[in-house]
Amino acid sequence: MLTVRQALDFLMGAVRPITATETISTLAANGRVLAADQRSLLDVPPADNTQMDGYAVRAADCASGDALLPIAQRIPAGHVGAELTPGSAARIFTGALIPPGADAVVMQEQCELVTGEGGDRVRIKHAPQSGDWIRLRGEDIEAGSVILPAGTRLRAQELGLAASVGLAELPVLRRPRVAVFFTGDELAMPGEPLKPGAIYNSNRYTLRGLLENLGCEITDYGIVPDTLAATRDTLRAAAREHDLIITSGGVSVGEEDHIRPAVEAEGRLNMWQIAVKPGKPLAFGEVRRGQGDEDAAFFLGLPGNPVSSFVTFLLFVRPFVLKLAGAASAEPQSFLLRADFDWAKPDRRNEFLRVRVNAEGGLDLFTNQGSGVLTSTVWADGLIDVAPGQPIARGDMLRFIPFNQMLYPT
Numbered sequence: 001m002l003t004v005r006q007a008l009d010f011l012m013g014a015v016r017p018i019t020a021t022e023t024i025s026t027l028a029a030n031g032r033v034l035a036a037d038q039r040s041l042l043d044v045p046p047a048d049n050t051q052m053d054g055y056a057v058r059a060a061d062c063a064s065g066d067a068l069l070p071i072a073q074r075i076p077a078g079h080v081g082a083e084l085t086p087g088s089a090a091r092i093f094t095g096a097l098i099p100p101g102a103d104a105v106v107m108q109e110q111c112e113l114v115t116g117e118g119g120d121r122v123r124i125k126h127a128p129q130s131g132d133w134i135r136l137r138g139e140d141i142e143a144g145s146v147i148l149p150a151g152t153r154l155r156a157q158e159l160g161l162a163a164s165v166g167l168a169e170l171p172v173l174r175r176p177r178v179a180v181f182f183t184g185d186e187l188a189m190p191g192e193p194l195k196p197g198a199i200y201n202s203n204r205y206t207l208r209g210l211l212e213n214l215g216c217e218i219t220d221y222g223i224v225p226d227t228l229a230a231t232r233d234t235l236r237a238a239a240r241e242h243d244l245i246i247t248s249g250g251v252s253v254g255e256e257d258h259i260r261p262a263v264e265a266e267g268r269l270n271m272w273q274i275a276v277k278p279g280k281p282l283a284f285g286e287v288r289r290g291q292g293d294e295d296a297a298f299f300l301g302l303p304g305n306p307v308s309s310f311v312t313f314l315l316f317v318r319p320f321v322l323k324l325a326g327a328a329s330a331e332p333q334s335f336l337l338r339a340d341f342d343w344a345k346p347d348r349r350n351e352f353l354r355v356r357v358n359a360e361g362g363l364d365l366f367t368n369q370g371s372g373v374l375t376s377t378v379w380a381d382g383l384i385d386v387a388p389g390q391p392i393a394r395g396d397m398l399r400f401i402p403f404n405q406m407l408y409p410t
Contacts, residue, residue, distance in 0.1 A: 043138035151328025179238035249304030
């Protein structure tokens, strides 16, 4: 069996990223992947402006630290002031452009308004330095600079940044087209009565939700009968219009497990079984799109046990789909956190245990780590990566991978 690292490296090396592109409104680009570098159309800020409400002055006029200056003008945000004459001040508000001639802003808390018959004046009770509280033109972004590189998966903040420099449209890669189906005569759908020996098909809901989070276009073929012929028919149909086929169940070696022979008949199987717990029976291969056609859809077969399916999706399918989609980054962030539990029964495989962060910043372990216990995935905040044969003692520092890093990719 391959190690987790070997399997992941193999999968990532096999991906052929999507290259087809389209141009869409920036408003509609949330979750999409940029197809090309995006450059700013302007300097940000576009001109020198004030960071504070206060008074724009010439620093040399206030060197005494107690200057009394006439207020020559008032400059709200969105308005352009006149040139500041020597020995005067301009009342100015956050975001307003610095008038020509001024080289500093004194915040209003360091000033005192003095009214009189000769007009309003301001006492500057601070000796400013040239440049104080001024945002310089282009100090954040220079016109023509790359603000978002190709391969960026766009979030709310990237959309805001693109809009801030005037980008109304963005070139993005086509969404991955993913087909899913589920095998097992024991499966029933919620809302149907359960026959003896039947179970509800929870994996359909879990996997579809995970794929939706990754921005995929999904075709759901539902539950496929447990026969070799039906499995082959569905694989052929799914391969024609999709980049990736994902199945759940039927990947073991029993007489009723038809996924492996079906994939081998319709294409090829490149990887089978990984030294991981939960989730050893993970299959990877390709399904031909036609007789003699070298073009093929990727295939990933997940275990049928719901936790095994969930964990193997996060560890292997998620990075595969992100790279398929053209994303530059696919590895989730992880953190070292303290174990507040003991685990004295290590497995010979690489284990990924469900844990939760407690109020003291340590990790608590879900008591039942069985591969069918879906409640553990709801209770937990993430997974810990436990090396083969590694026991855990209270106080050990463990690699913790939060679910929010894997369920909602950055």
